[in-house]
Amino acid sequence: SRSAMDHQPKFFENLSGAGKAIAVLTSGGDAQGMNAAVRAVVRMGIYVNAKVYFIYEGYQGMVDGGDNIVEVSWESVSSILQVGGTVIGSARCKSFRTREGRLQAACNLVQRGITNLCVIGGDGSLTGANLFREEWSGLLEELAQTGKIDAEAVKKYAYLNIVGMVGSIDNDFCGTDMTIGTDSALHRIIEVVDAIMTTAQSHQRTFVLEVMGRHCGYLALVSALACGADWVFIPEYPPEEGWEDSMCVKLSENRARKKRLNIIIVAEGAIDCHNKPITSEKVKDLVVQRLGFDTRVTILGHVQRGGTPSAFDRILASRMGVEAVLALLEATPDTPACVVSLSGNQAVRLPLMECVQMTQEVQKAMDEGRFLEAVRLRGRSFENNLNTYKLLSHKKPDAELPKSNFNVAVLNVGAPAAGMNAAVRAAVRVGMTEGHKIFAVIDGFEGFARGKIKEISWGDVGGWTGQGGSILGTKRTLPAKYLEKIADQMRTNNINALMVIGGFEAYLGLLELSAAREKYDEFCVPMVMVPATVSNNVPGSDFSIGADTALNTITDTCDRIKQSASGTKRRVFIIETMGGYCGYLANMGALAAGADAAYIFEEQFDIRELQANVEHLTEKMKTSIQRGLVLRNENCNENYTTDFIYQLYSEEGKGVFDCRKNVLGHMQQGGAPSPFDRNFGTKISAKAMQWISKKLKETYRKGKVFANTDDSVCLLGMRRRNLVFQPVAELKSETDFVHRIPKEQWWLKLRPLMKILAKYKTSYDVSDSGQLEHVAMLPKEAETGAI
Numbered sequence: 001s002r003s004a005m006d007h008q009p010k011f012f013e014n015l016s017g018a019g020k021a022i023a024v025l026t027s028g029g030d031a032q033g034m035n036a037a038v039r040a041v042v043r044m045g046i047y048v049n050a051k052v053y054f055i056y057e058g059y060q061g062m063v064d065g066g067d068n069i070v071e072v073s074w075e076s077v078s079s080i081l082q083v084g085g086t087v088i089g090s091a092r093c094k095s096f097r098t099r100e101g102r103l104q105a106a107c108n109l110v111q112r113g114i115t116n117l118c119v120i121g122g123d124g125s126l127t128g129a130n131l132f133r134e135e136w137s138g139l140l141e142e143l144a145q146t147g148k149i150d151a152e153a154v155k156k157y158a159y160l161n162i163v164g165m166v167g168s169i170d171n172d173f174c175g176t177d178m179t180i181g182t183d184s185a186l187h188r189i190i191e192v193v194d195a196i197m198t199t200a201q202s203h204q205r206t207f208v209l210e211v212m213g214r215h216c217g218y219l220a221l222v223s224a225l226a227c228g229a230d231w232v233f234i235p236e237y238p239p240e241e242g243w244e245d246s247m248c249v250k251l252s253e254n255r256a257r258k259k260r261l262n263i264i265i266v267a268e269g270a271i272d273c274h275n276k277p278i279t280s281e282k283v284k285d286l287v288v289q290r291l292g293f294d295t296r297v298t299i300l301g302h303v304q305r306g307g308t309p310s311a312f313d314r315i316l317a318s319r320m321g322v323e324a325v326l327a328l329l330e331a332t333p334d335t336p337a338c339v340v341s342l343s344g345n346q347a348v349r350l351p352l353m354e355c356v357q358m359t360q361e362v363q364k365a366m367d368e369g370r371f372l373e374a375v376r377l378r379g380r381s382f383e384n385n386l387n388t389y390k391l392l393s394h395k396k397p398d399a400e401l402p403k404s405n406f407n408v409a410v411l412n413v414g415a416p417a418a419g420m421n422a423a424v425r426a427a428v429r430v431g432m433t434e435g436h437k438i439f440a441v442i443d444g445f446e447g448f449a450r451g452k453i454k455e456i457s458w459g460d461v462g463g464w465t466g467q468g469g470s471i472l473g474t475k476r477t478l479p480a481k482y483l484e485k486i487a488d489q490m491r492t493n494n495i496n497a498l499m500v501i502g503g504f505e506a507y508l509g510l511l512e513l514s515a516a517r518e519k520y521d522e523f524c525v526p527m528v529m530v531p532a533t534v535s536n537n538v539p540g541s542d543f544s545i546g547a548d549t550a551l552n553t554i555t556d557t558c559d560r561i562k563q564s565a566s567g568t569k570r571r572v573f574i575i576e577t578m579g580g581y582c583g584y585l586a587n588m589g590a591l592a593a594g595a596d597a598a599y600i601f602e603e604q605f606d607i608r609e610l611q612a613n614v615e616h617l618t619e620k621m622k623t624s625i626q627r628g629l630v631l632r633n634e635n636c637n638e639n640y641t642t643d644f645i646y647q648l649y650s651e652e653g654k655g656v657f658d659c660r661k662n663v664l665g666h667m668q669q670g671g672a673p674s675p676f677d678r679n680f681g682t683k684i685s686a687k688a689m690q691w692i693s694k695k696l697k698e699t700y701r702k703g704k705v706f707a708n709t710d711d712s713v714c715l716l717g718m719r720r721r722n723l724v725f726q727p728v729a730e731l732k733s734e735t736d737f738v739h740r741i742p743k744e745q746w747w748l749k750l751r752p753l754m755k756i757l758a759k760y761k762t763s764y765d766v767s768d769s770g771q772l773e774h775v776a777m778l779p780k781e782a783e784t785g786a787i
């Protein structure tokens with residue numbers, strides 16, 4: 001979308017903050033990840049030679065002034081990345097709502113020469129900031145008249161620049177796919193639901209869970225999707241008249257199908273179609289009166305705001321913080337106050353007031369009972385979640401299902417990845433809804449060849465979303481040596497389409513099967529692959545199922561290791577991560593854990609680099625931060641092994657720091673899937689199954705399915721902002737087959753971020769940022785990959 005004129009790349013080292021002062025504040029309700037954003041703003045600000053100030057206690061501190069507004073240093077934000085909430089405090093402030101309050105605030109800022117504000121908070125905080133900016137010149141004139149500041153100051157500080165970041169666990173802000181704190185709040189909810197499910201299972205209980213979200217049902221909806229809840233109540237989509245009956249019928253049907261527990265999720269702002277509140281107590285009483293089920297209510301409350309931020313929130317907040325400083329450096333009196341946010345996988349800037357107006361539109365639509373409109377205004381991601389939930393939670397009676405007479409086989413290939421089971425569940429249920437018979441293949445292509453294949457039904461996959469690993473079983477074996485046997489099995493079971501959920505082997509497997517089409521007609525059927533591997537090394541997709549869970553495991557472990565290192569002082573840890581030749585886990589893990597360096601295969605390094613890292617750590621030990629963390633991808637270099645680097649650091653650091661090493665190993669493949677992986681797995685797999693149905697209809701001729709074109713063997717991946725089906729044949733040119741990685745990887749662009757935040761001089765291409773976009777509200781808006 002960029003014009004031909006500005007195609008020269010733009011580098012941030014050419015942007016200087018010298019002579020500028022930036023203040024950062026957090027306001028409104030706290031959210032996990034705010035500290036990561038504060039840290040990124042402070043370090044990026046200092047990095048570009050600006051002065052950076054904390055404003056403690058939100059707008060209250062800005063009005064009170066004094067030692068609430070303090071200049072900070074690099075070390076001021078050390079060790080806050082892994083802390084939930086906000087270390088600079090947040091307070092509700094009545095006085096900032098008055099002109100007198102804002103006058104006092106302006107006076108406090110001007111005295112310190114601050115004309116750049118970075119506000120981290122919800123829509124209320126951001127609206128307040130915008131008003132402050134509009135009044136700024138008037139406030140300064142009034143201050144000059146009363147002699148609080150001189151005329152020189154009025155000229156010098158004539159303009160106030162404002163950049164906002166949305167920190168809110170509700171994800172209720174239009175224009176941003178994910179607000180800071182949402183993913184962490186989902187982590188808290190899912191942990192609780194997983195725990196409750198085991199006790200409900202024991203006692204055959206029904207649980208009603210109340211989650212936060214006074215005006216927005218995002219948390220309720222997504223957690224219902226992620227745990228396969230029986231029923232969900234959200235403000236944007238009230239249940240139809242007579243919902244009491246249909247809910248009770250649904251619950252008793254589930255019991256009749258031998259399901260021992262029911263989970264009902266209620267957003268605190270849930271309403272019925274007459275705008276009357278639906279409370280968790282009301283739902284409980286209903287279930288008890290009508291069905292006599294043993295029912296308990298659990299209100300999660302402030303647990304959802306607490307705890308350590310997830311890896312996703314730390315990376316999101318760090319990216320946004322850096323982007324916010326760039327936006328402030330480039331702001332002019334004519335640019336509107338903006339919000340930095342993420343769309344799909346891309347950092348964007350949006351006019352603050354457009355976002356706020358849109359957010360208020362949603363509320364207005366809900367108040368006026370225009371609920372379909374409210375759902376649409378929430379954006380594509382929200383709508384997708386709702387549609388997927390409706391598709392997967394309610395089984396239609398067999399009589400109402402279409403009969404397609406097609407058989408679809410589902411299999412897992414490669415190493416286990418958390419979220420595979422969620423993907424299988426979605427495939428089975430969507431497939432059945434479309435009228436197909438679904439067959440599950442046990443143990444990948446090897447099991448396929450041995451005839452380990454059986455029909456699988458709706459109830460068989462109940463409760464699968466929260467299970468880690470691969471329930472179907474998965475193997476790395478490729479199909480080439482079993483082609484004859486697999487073709488036999490496809491013929492015997494009359495399989496008309498294949499859905500493969502797996503990693504790089506799954507991709508190679510599909511390439512082999514499509515090559516075998518000349519010889520075997522059995523392989524002339526639609527085939528689709530859904531990427532699932534912790535390594536995130538599959539071409540054609542920015543993310544793969546399982547990588548987020550592995551990243552959280554790495555981050556949690558690094559947090560603990562950092563704590564141990566802080567205790568002993570002057571200690572450096574070298575941590576080896578998985579990923580094959582792909583540096584995704586090492587690089588993103590380093591960003592999320594606040595590491596000093598990450599060694600990866602994609603960025604060659606030599607002995608000089610290692611030496612520079614040791615010297616960097618030696619310098620660091622002279623400051624108040626006396627610990628170091630270095631991540632190393634398992635295959636980053638065949639000679640500079642983890643042991644070699646450990647020995648080198650130990651020798652070179654003698655007398656300054658000592659060293660320890662830690663190989664994380666297979667813990668990175670295990671564990672319950674994170675909310676992101678459950679949802680990404682569910683949504684991408686549902687979409688893949690719908691593609692299969694479409695292809696089956698297209699390729700059904702004269703009583704049989706025959707598909708032999710390239711576009712009938714596809715990989716479904718997330719690319720920037722869209723989910724796209726790409727023929728595997730076309731992805732060959734994008735693949736480095738020797739090292740099993742894509743030739744180009746989006747996350748390498750984030751490499752300099754980690755270096756900047758660890759105080760290394762580096763070059764950073766920021767050509768992608770700086771385009772101010774507008775809040776799109778077109779139904780044809782691209783489907784985003786946010787969960």
